[in-house]
Amino acid sequence: MKPGDGKSKAAWPRAISKVHFFNDTEHLLLVTSRTTNLCQLFSDAVLFWVLQAGLVLFALFALLRNWIAARKAGRGGIAMQITRGDASMKYFYGGYAAISGLLVAVCLSVDVAKDHRVLWVVIDASTVAYVCLFNVWFRNHLVRFADYLSKLEKR
Numbered sequence: 001m002k003p004g005d006g007k008s009k010a011a012w013p014r015a016i017s018k019v020h021f022f023n024d025t026e027h028l029l030l031v032t033s034r035t036t037n038l039c040q041l042f043s044d045a046v047l048f049w050v051l052q053a054g055l056v057l058f059a060l061f062a063l064l065r066n067w068i069a070a071r072k073a074g075r076g077g078i079a080m081q082i083t084r085g086d087a088s089m090k091y092f093y094g095g096y097a098a099i100s101g102l103l104v105a106v107c108l109s110v111d112v113a114k115d116h117r118v119l120w121v122v123i124d125a126s127t128v129a130y131v132c133l134f135n136v137w138f139r140n141h142l143v144r145f146a147d148y149l150s151k152l153e154k155r
Contacts, residue, residue: 048112052120055103059127065137084139091146092139096132100125 040046084092103124107113113120131138 044110045112048106048110051103051106052124055124055127059131062131062135062138066135069137088139088143088146091142092132095142096128099132100128103128 104121107117107120107124132142133139
């Protein structure tokens with residue numbers, strides 16, 4: 001029953017109630033199909049590659065931000081040598097251990113990476129090591145985040 005098909009308007013409330021409450025099997029199959037597509041979208045086979053692409057893109061973004069800061073410092077900007085204290089180094093090592101441990105657990109538990117688990121663990125661990133331990137831009141953000149968390153605890 002579609003608008004303009006010439007059927008009486010008295011049949012419309014029944015048709016609307018069928019669509020609204022999903023009593024019609026055609027609409028139930030449509031909902032089931034959408035649910036199946038949503039489940040496939042959030043499957044390990046898709047999310048693993050999204051996670052890997054996101055990690056690599058974030059590392060490239062951090063590299064770009066570091067490169068931009070180095071170029072600004074080279075053109076008469078301020079270049080500072082910062083010696084980090086023990087507390088901030090603990091933040092870097094803790095961030096590296098937490099993120100790396102999570103990614104290693106994902107790589108070892110997903111069937112998509114079954115034949116190349118060592119490769120993915122090495123790629124993930126080295127990418128996280130660069131971002132957490134060597135990239136100045138991310139390290140500064142990590143210190144700010146740790147400072148923010150410590151201020152939340154004092155409230």
